[in-house]
Amino acid sequence: MTDHSVLIYTILAAAVATYITRIAGYVLITRLSHIPPRLEAALSAVPAAVLSALVAPHFIYAGVDVTIALLVALAIGFRLPTLWLLLIAWAGVMGLRYFGV
Amino acid sequence: MNTDFLQGMRSSVPVVVGSAPFGALFGALAVDNGFSVSDAVLMSASVYAGASQLVGLDLFGKNIQPWLVVLSIFAVNFRHILYSASMAPYIKHFSGVQKAFAFFLLVDPQYAETEKRHEKGLPxxxxxxxxxxxxVYVPWVAVSALGAFFGKMIGDPHALGLDILLPAYFMGLVLGFRQRSHWLPVVVASSLVSIVAMHFVGSxxxxxxxxxxxxxxxxxMPVTSDTLEGEGAKP
Structure with missing residues (x-):
């Protein structure tokens, strides 16, 4: 195989692997006839748990400018919709970088 | 077009704003790493999972065995298993083909918006x-292609402040679920453990x-009537 066809097959294999992660949860959970309350509580926490795990390291490891901008955006995000939060985070980080923070 | 379709399109606006720079960045880095424009587009169109695409690029660039690249992408995308399990009750009525499509499009914001829509009591x-x-899909593939074509012209994403958009967008998603029971303890626990794990175990x-x-x-946590209903939508 040429290097390029290896690349194509690797991409396609990655696509299949990703698709499996997207159907597996559904397939597994629909096999249960009864979902115990504690499992249901865990499933209800999935959005907060997974998305927090994705975001949190940015507060710590992405530089002090990002930390400050995210904290400001966090405070504002409790009151305003997401588009505002994006705008304020972006303006904040640009401002901080402009002033050399 | 029916109203549901249009409502879906409308809720994609912040998603596209948050993810477009990231898609363009992927395209630009892909070409930097020796991908052709069509390779970059193929990856965005078939894998369709931003963070894992960047991880994949990084590994391709280091000449790592293909199966290890695939395994790493699988690891990054493992969280989707939780998504499809937790939204199972809302999409049970889809036909088999519809489900097959739905799972292909199941990216983080798609999942979060689905949960929010159900929480609002909308079908x-x-x-x-x-x-x-x-x-979300079409712009993602399109900006990947644009990034691959015009990568050199995008400039430094850091200098343009684009690196903050994705974490800020995800933070907005997290906040969107703050009415749920146990939201705060779950957010605090996952955040702290993720930060510690990033340091000691790695990405x-x-x-x-x-x-x-x-x-x-x-x-x-103690099971309340709230948690039993699956979501704590309070007035």
């Missing part, structure tokens, strides 16, 4: 799901480890 219809899903494992901490905590 998660296939038209709504597809309206949102296609409005991408911090995502699964951090998520698991929040889920275990939620499962151990």
């Amino acid at each position: 998660v219809s296939f038209s709504w799901y597809l309206g949102l899903g296609l409005s 991408p494992w911090h995502i699964s480890i951090g998520a698991l901490a929040g889920l275990v905590l939620a499962a151990c």
Whole structure:
């Protein structure tokens, strides 16, 4: 195989692997006839748990400018919709970088 | 077009704003790493999972065995298993083919918007799901191609402040679920454990480890009538 066809097959294999992660949860959970309350509580926490795990390291490891901008955006995000939060985070980080923070 | 489809399209706006720079960045880095424009487009169109695409690029660039690249992408995307399990009750009424499509389009914001729509008491219809899903998918593939073509002209994403958009967008998603029972303890537990795991174990494992901490905590909390209903939508 040429290097390029290896690349194509690797991409396609990655696509299949990703698709499996997207159907597996559904397939597994629909096999249960009864979902115990504690499992249901865990499933209800999935959005907060997974998305927090994705975001949190940015507060710590992405530089002090990002930390400050995210904290400001966090405070504002409790009151305003997401588009505002994006705008304020972006303006904040640009401002901080402009002033050399 | 029916209203559900249009509502889905409308809720895609912040998603596209948050993810477009990231898609362009992927395209630009892909070409930098020796991908052709069509390779970059193929990866965005078939894998369709931003963070894992960047991880994949990084590994391709280091001449790592192909199966290890695939395994790493699988690890980054492992969280989707939780998504499809937790939204199972809302999409049970989709036909088999509709489900097959729905799972292909299941990216983080698609999942979060689906949960939010259900929480608002609106129907998660296939038209709504597809309206949102296609409005995120098509721009994603398009900006990947643009980034691959014009990569050199995009400039430094850091200098343009684009690196903050994705974490800020995800933070907005997290806040969107603050009415749910045990939201704060789950967020705190997952965040702290993810940060610690990033330091001691490394990426991408911090995502699964951090998520698991929040889920275990939620499962151990006293079961209230709130949690039994699956979501604590309070007035």
